[in-house]
Each structure stands twice: as structure tokens, then as C-alpha cells.
Amino acid sequence: MSLLEIRNLSIAFPSPRGWMPAVEGLDLTLAEGEVLGLVGESGSGKSLSVLAAMGLAPRTARVSADALRFAGQDLLTLPQAARRRLSGKEMAMVFQEPTASLNPCFTVGFQIAEAIQAHEGGSSGERRRRVLDLMRQVGLDEPERRFDCYPHQLSGGMNQRVMIAMAIACRPKLLIADEPTSSLDTTIQAQILALLAELQRRHGMALLLISHDIELVASIAGRIQVLYAGQSMEEGPAAALVAAPRHPYTQALLAALPERAAGSRLNAIPGAVPSPGERPTACLFQPRCRFAVAACRSVRPGYDGAVRCLTPLDASGRPRARMP
Amino acid sequence: MADIAATPDLAASPVRELWRAFAANRAALAGAAIILLILLVALAAPLLAPHSPLLQDRALLLAPPGWTADGSAAHPLGTDDIGRDLLSRLIYGTRLSMLIGFMVVSLSLVIGVTLGLLSGFFGGLVDFLVMRAMDVILALPPLLLAIVVVAMLGPGLVEAMLAVSFVALPNLARLTRAAVLTELGKDYVTASRVAGAGALRLMLSTVLPNCLAPIIVTATMGFSDAILNAAALGFLGLGAQPPVPEWGSMLADSQSLIQRAWWVVTFPGLAILVTVLAFNLMGDGLRDALDPKLGPPTRP
Numbered sequence: 001m002s003l004l005e006i007r008n009l010s011i012a013f014p015s016p017r018g019w020m021p022a023v024e025g026l027d028l029t030l031a032e033g034e035v036l037g038l039v040g041e042s043g044s045g046k047s048l049s050v051l052a053a054m055g056l057a058p059r060t061a062r063v064s065a066d067a068l069r070f071a072g073q074d075l076l077t078l079p080q081a082a083r084r085r086l087s088g089k090e091m092a093m094v095f096q097e098p099t100a101s102l103n104p105c106f107t108v109g110f111q112i113a114e115a116i117q118a119h120e121g122g123s124s125g126e127r128r129r130r131v132l133d134l135m136r137q138v139g140l141d142e143p144e145r146r147f148d149c150y151p152h153q154l155s156g157g158m159n160q161r162v163m164i165a166m167a168i169a170c171r172p173k174l175l176i177a178d179e180p181t182s183s184l185d186t187t188i189q190a191q192i193l194a195l196l197a198e199l200q201r202r203h204g205m206a207l208l209l210i211s212h213d214i215e216l217v218a219s220i221a222g223r224i225q226v227l228y229a230g231q232s233m234e235e236g237p238a239a240a241l242v243a244a245p246r247h248p249y250t251q252a253l254l255a256a257l258p259e260r261a262a263g264s265r266l267n268a269i270p271g272a273v274p275s276p277g278e279r280p281t282a283c284l285f286q287p288r289c290r291f292a293v294a295a296c297r298s299v300r301p302g303y304d305g306a307v308r309c310l311t312p313l314d315a316s317g318r319p320r321a322r323m324p
Numbered sequence: 325m326a327d328i329a330a331t332p333d334l335a336a337s338p339v340r341e342l343w344r345a346f347a348a349n350r351a352a353l354a355g356a357a358i359i360l361l362i363l364l365v366a367l368a369a370p371l372l373a374p375h376s377p378l379l380q381d382r383a384l385l386l387a388p389p390g391w392t393a394d395g396s397a398a399h400p401l402g403t404d405d406i407g408r409d410l411l412s413r414l415i416y417g418t419r420l421s422m423l424i425g426f427m428v429v430s431l432s433l434v435i436g437v438t439l440g441l442l443s444g445f446f447g448g449l450v451d452f453l454v455m456r457a458m459d460v461i462l463a464l465p466p467l468l469l470a471i472v473v474v475a476m477l478g479p480g481l482v483e484a485m486l487a488v489s490f491v492a493l494p495n496l497a498r499l500t501r502a503a504v505l506t507e508l509g510k511d512y513v514t515a516s517r518v519a520g521a522g523a524l525r526l527m528l529s530t531v532l533p534n535c536l537a538p539i540i541v542t543a544t545m546g547f548s549d550a551i552l553n554a555a556a557l558g559f560l561g562l563g564a565q566p567p568v569p570e571w572g573s574m575l576a577d578s579q580s581l582i583q584r585a586w587w588v589v590t591f592p593g594l595a596i597l598v599t600v601l602a603f604n605l606m607g608d609g610l611r612d613a614l615d616p617k618l619g620p621p622t623r624p
Contacts, residue, residue: 056517059447081522088520100511105533115519150338166519 003174003206004030004053004091007067011045011052011230013276014060020276022061023049023230027303032173035200035207037217037238039253040227043273046210047178049227054091054176055083071173089119092167094196096179098159102151108162109135109147115169134165139195157188161195168199175200176208181216193220214253218242226250229273229284234307246312248289283310291319345613352609358602366418373412374398377569381407386585402587404578410587413569414595420481420570421551421599427485428550429543432492437539439493440500441527444508455501458494466491467556474562481570484563488553492546499542503535537614544607548600555596571596 006028012019023045030036038046052063055075068075071090075083095101103111112134113127122130128147135143138161151159160180167175177196181189197220200207211217217224218238225235226249234247245251254260255267271288280286286296291311301310311319347353365372375381381399385407390400401410443454461469473487507513508531516530557563558572566573571592578588 051514051518054518056514084520084522086520087518093515093518095511095515097511101515103512103516103530103534118520118525163515 002029002069003032003034003071004028004208005067005069006049006053007065009049009052009063009065009068011048011057011064012062013058014062015277017277019062021230021279022276023052025303026227026230026232027305028225028232030174030206030208033200033204033206034223035197035209035221037214037221037224038208038210038227039212039214039217039224041212041253041269041273043229043275044227045230046227050093050176050178050208050210054087054093055080056087085119088115088172089170090172091174091176092170092172093176093178094160094163094167094180096182098156098163098183099151099154101163102159104151107148107150108154108159109149112162112166112169115166119170130169131165134169135162137168137199138162138165139191140165156184157192160184160188160192164192164195164199168203168205171203172205174206174208176210178210179212180209182211182213189216196220213257214242214250215257215259226253229279230276231284232303232308233285234309236306244313244315244317246307246314247285247309248291248313249285251313251317252288252290342613346609349609349612351605352612355602355605355607355609358598359606362418362599362602363422365415366422369415369419373409373415374400375409375412377408377413377416378567379408379412381409383407386581386588388585389587401591402585404574404588405581405585408567410591413574414571414591417569417571417574417592417595418599420564420568421554421596424481424485424488424554425547425550425603428489428492428554429546431485431489432496432546432550433539433543435489436493436496437500437532439497441504441532443497444501444504445523445527445531451501454497458497461491461494467553470553470557471560471562474557479562479565481564481568484554484557485550487557488550491553492549495546496539496542499538500535503538504531507531507534538611541607541611541614544603544610548603548607551596551603552600 006026009023009026009028010021011023012021014020026045026049028049038050040046048057051057052061053068053075057063065076070086073086078086102108109128109131112131116122116127116130132143132147135146140146140158140161146154146158151162154162175196180196181192184192193216196207196209209217209221214224214226218241221238223235224238224241226233226247228249233249234241234245241250242254245254252269256269258266260267269288274280274284274287282298282300283289283292283296286292289296291313293311295310299310301308314320381403384396384399384403386405387399387403388395389402390397395402399409399411401414403409404413439454439458443451470484470487470491473490474483477483477486513526513530516526521530554563555570555572555575558570559576561573561576564570564573566577574592575589578585578592582589
């Protein structure tokens with residue numbers, strides 16, 4: 001049974017010209033203990049979808065879905081209070097900016113303890129012991145000394161470790177990591193990612209890793225789902241998807257990685273993600289797609305659970321069949 | 325910077341850091357010292373005052389201060405028109421001023437901050453109603469509005485305090501709302517929501533502590549406003565009623581004597597001036613200390 005199931009999730013924001021769709025018909029499933037990478041450029045709706053699934057979309061947003069299920073519970077009908085008990089305990093989240101995600105007014109030890117207190121209680125001595133243990137687990141050396149530090153006294157990497165300690169404090173079934181390494185140094189990035197992978201294995205929790213870096217995601221994710229402009233473009237096993245992308249967007253994302261630049265120039269994807277008000281009615285990626293044909297400008301391709309493209313690519317990286 | 329991260333116990337506690345920043349500002353330190361002195365005087369009034377503030381010495385009406393040629397040593401700052409010792413009245417007056425300051429600031433702080441929190445947090449209709457109400461209060465001159473309130477409640481010290489608190493509300497409510505809106509957009513608030521924090525917890529223990537810096541500064545400054553406004557009401561005969569030795573009403577009582585006996589006007593006026601100045605200096609210092617971006621005051 002899947003742990004998290006999102007069916008046909010749509011999120012729209014009000015604007016002077018009517019409702020602007022930010023996410024359209026997104027399907028996402030995550031099995032227990034699975035590592036799923038959610039990949040896409042900025043503005044493709046990755047974080048928004050996840051926040052909406054947790055019931056935390058911005059107040060102005062209109063959220064609709066056929067199904068939102070977590071661990072057998074229907075999030076759509078679950079009362080607010082029960083939903084709050086779930087988040088933080090059963091599902092936890094780590095954010096992009098660790099230093100900004102910690103409350104500047106309290107010591108890090110206090111904040112980790114608060115997460116335990118809110119969901120599980122326990123005496124203060126017991127909580128302190130658990131906090132120190134958690135701090136050790138996430139690789140913070142000298143936890144006794146760090147316990148009474150304020151977030152501004154620690155580095156970004158250490159703060160991210162604190163965030164992770166807070167997130168895993170109640171042994172959640174699902175950990176969502178929203179660009180957990182994007183604001184960190186490259187050397188720290190690898191450490192944090194390795195830490196997440198290790199904790200995931202040790203606790204057997206599901207990990208939803210959101211990132212724009214497809215290769216980074218592929219290094220620890222079993223499966224990858226690629227989002228573009230609020231729609232699913234492609235999904236599949238990580239290794240296969242990176243080795244032989246079937247959607248031109250996935251291919252372009254991979255080609256844009258600095259490590260894969262053939263010459264001295266980076267292979268940037270021309271243009272930008274269309275803003276919600278300017279999305280084409282046909283294929284969303286067509287204006288930036290190097291394989292676009294006439295049909296791409298008139299028909300919106302459907303999604304078959306693996307790829308959303310009229311002319312999916314084959315192993316050679318070329319469109320498999322030309323549309324007549 | 326890396327050293328700070330590596331050796332966190334060298335970094336001072338927030339309170340000590342705040343004190344260091346505050347103490348670097350001489351004027352603020354002087355203000356704080358004066359406030360401390362005034363507080364001590366208020367607490368020890370019965371010990372310090374040479375006479376009862378209400379005792380009338382019929383033999384010495386309008387006696388000039390002790391150091392002048394025809395002054396009396398028993399009344400260092402002279403007596404008023406019915407022979408009450410001015411120094412004793414001023415000393416007991418500090419009690420009233422401090423009481424007014426504390427009451428007004430606490431009352432307007434509690435109500436103003438609550439309104440601001442609700443307004444910033446829930447937005448929409450709540451925000452609209454609260455903020456438009458504050459706009460209406462702001463649209464009237466503060467003293468005039470205080471007079472209106474006292475006119476409705478009737479003159480008296482408690483009524484004057486309520487009126488002054490009412491007038492002080494919009495500042496605090498708007499300030500809190502603005503601070504809450506700024507903080508609500510930050511990641512740690514989202515993180516707290518994700519961790520399952522409820523509305524009350526978010527408001528009081530996540531967001532409020534981060535909004536405190538400007539609120540503390542405004543409250544300190546509000547002390548002087550409260551004393552000044554209450555004195556103004558007293559001067560108009562709407563605040564403390566005779567024979568209570570409130571500084572503002574002391575000024576009012578001596579209006580007609582301004583030509584004959586300078587001391588009955590000067591000393592209560594000076595007392596108000598020094599107290600208000602001390603609170604403003606301390607407020608300024610606190611603002612500089614709490615907001616590292618402003619830094620210490622620099623002279624061109």
C-alpha cells in the first residue's frame with residue numbers, strides 16, 4: 001500500500017484575469033520506505049504541491065484533488081486538528097534555508113526538544129537526553145555545547161543538521177526534503193545528502209527529495225518524477241530515467257548540468273518556465289523544446305503514468321516516431 | 325566568523341550582548357540611571373519626603389526655595405499657595421507618574437499587541453475591522469481624544485489612565501501587525517506549521533518573541549507619552565483631582581502664581597521634563613541596541 005497518494009491535484013491562485021493554475025492534475029505516489037526525487041526548475045510547483053498535500057498551501061490558493069491519502073487516512077476529509085497531529089509526527093519536512101527555517105529567538109536544543117514535546121511529551125530530562133542523541137545521530141559533534149547555541153551562532157550546514165534532527169525527532173514515516181542542500185557549500189551538500197540517505201535507510205522512512213538538480217537526486221532516489229510548469233512530465237526508476245530520458249525536458253535538464261557541458265559553454269534550456277498566466281494551451285514545454293513538431297503546438301499530450309510527450313525519445317535520445 | 329561557529333560558548337548570551345550594546349550608548353545609560361533613581365524615589369517616598377504632601381503650613385504660604393534669602397530651611401524647594409511642601413509633593417508625585425506610566429503601558433501593550441497579533445495573523449475581515457478602528461483613533465488629535473474619553477468616563481486618575489491607554493493603542497497595534505506580517509513570511513514560521521503548531525502556539529510562542537524588539541522600544545517611549553498625556557489631562561483638571569500631588573495638576577494649580585512664585589511652576593515642570601527625557605533616551609538606546617543595523621548614534 002502506498003504511504004502517500006496524490007491524485008489529480010490542482011492548485012490555482014486568484015488574479016485579476018481569473019484563476020491562474022499553478023499545478024494541474026498532478027499524480028504522485030510514494031510507497032513506504034521509498035525514496036522519490038521530485039525534480040523541476042524553479043516555479044514548476046514542486047514545493048507548492050507538497051505543501052498543499054500537507055494542508056499548508058497559501059491562504060489565497062484554491063486546492064482541489066481527487067484523492068489525498070497519507071498512511072491510509074484521507075487528508076481531504078481529516079479534521080484540522082487531526083491533520084496537525086499527523087504533520088510533524090508522521091510526516092516531517094526539511095527546508096532549503098536552514099538558518100531562516102529555525103526560530104532565531106530560541107536555542108537549537110530547545111527547538112528540537114519542542115518538536116518532541118509537542119507530539120510525544122515526556123519529562124524534560126528525558127527530552128534533553130533524546131535531543132542530545134538526535135544531535136549525535138545527525139552528526140553534530142559536541143552536542144552538549146551546541147545544545148544552547150542560537151541558530152545564528154551555527155553555520156548553515158550545522159543548522160541543516162539541526163533541522164533534520166527536528167524532522168526525525170518523532171520518527172516520521174515520511175520525510176520531505178525541499179531543496180535541502182541548495183543553499184549549502186558543495187562539500188557540505190554531499191555530507192547532508194549522505195546523512196539523509198543514511199537516516200532513511202536506518203529508520204526505513206520514505207523520503208521525498210525535492211530538487212532542481214536531477215543528478216544529485218538520482219544519486220540517492222530510487223524513482224524520479226519530473227515536474228514542469230505544474231504538470232508531471234516523466235517518471236520512472238532513477239537510473240533508467242537519467243540514462244535514457246524519454247521526455248525532451250528531462251533530457252534538456254540533464255544536458256544543462258555543468259558536469260555534462262561538452263565544450264566551454266553550458267547547455268542552458270532557452271527561455272523560462274511560462275508563468276501561470278502565459279501557459280500554452282497545447283504542450284507546456286513545446287516553446288522550449290528542440291524536438292517540437294507542428295502537432296505539439298495544437299494538442300496537449302496526455303500522461304500515461306510514465307511520460308507526457310507526443311514524440312517520446314528512445315534510447316538514442318532522438319524522438320522515436322515522427323508524428324505524421 | 326568561522327570561529328564563532330566553532331566556539332559557540334565564547335559568544336555571549338543574548339542578554340549580555342544586549343547589555344553591551346546598550347551600555348555603549350552614554351545617553352541611554354544616563355536615561356536608565358535617572359529612571360532607576362526615579363523608581364527608587366517613588367518606592368522610598370515616605371522615607372525621603374520631609375513632610376506629608378498634604379500637610380498645610382499656614383505660617384509659610386508661598387515660601388521660596390530654601391537657598392534663597394527669605395527661604396525656609398524646612399522647605400528646600402519652597403511651599404505652594406496653601407503652604408504644602410513642594411519637595412514632598414514632587415517626591416510623592418513620582419509614585420503617581422510611575423504608576424500612570426506602568427498602568428498605561430501595560431494596558432495599551434496587552435490590548436494593542438493582542439489586536440495587532442489577531443489582525444496580522446488572521447487578516448481578512450478581522451484585519452480590516454481592527455485596522456479601520458485604529459485609523460479612526462489616529463484621525464483625532466491624541467489629547468483631544470483623551471479629553472473626549474475622560475469627558476465620557478468622568479474626571480479622575482483612573483479614568484485619565486484609561487483614556488491615555490486608549491489613545492496609545494493604535495501605535496502598538498499597527499506596529500505589532502507590521503512586525504507579525506514580516507515574520508509570518510519567514511521560513512521558520514512555515515517550518516513551525518509543518519511541525520504541527522496550532523494557531524495559538526504560532527502566534528504566541530513562534531512569532532511574538534521575534535516581534536518583541538520594536539514593541540519593547542515603543543513601550544519604553546510610550547512611558548513618556550503616557551506621563552506627558554496624563555500630566556496634560558491633570559493640567560486641564562481632568563486627571564488626578566486635588567489634593568493628589570500629581571505633577572500635571574500641580575502645574576495647573578499654580579498657573580495663576582506664575583508671576584509671583586516661579587518655584588511652584590518650575591519644579592513640577594522640571595520633574596516632568598527630566599522623567600520624559602530619561603525614558604526617551606533609554607528608548608532610543610534600546611532601539612539602537614536591539615537593532616544592530618542602526619548601530620550606535622553617530623555625530624556628523
